[in-house]
Amino acid sequence: MKVLEAETHNGSVLIDTVDEELEASTHNGSITVGAYNGRRGSARTHNGDVTVSATPAASGKLAARTHNGNIRVRGAGRLDLKTSTHNGRVW
Secondary structure, three states, X not given: OOEEEEEEXXXXXXXXXXXXXXXXXXXXXXXXXXXXXXOEEEEEEEEOOEEEEEOOOOOEEEEEEEEEOOEEEEOOOOEEEEEEEOOOOEO
């Protein structure tokens, strides 16, 4: 998918592949992206984890935020990564 926008209030967001832009949010649930090839992305949740697997094609900015949960971004070497969590870990 080139551009993906997903929003839910009570539920998780599971995404296979994003090729350009990502905008995913949920209040109660996690966000998982299997293959992020993008150039601009945002993944935010209040209660849940954010997990993104960036491919070597990924570049640009990626923001990952959660209040109660962990953030894990794999392959983030080429990304301008911004993370934020209140009660959790970033790795």
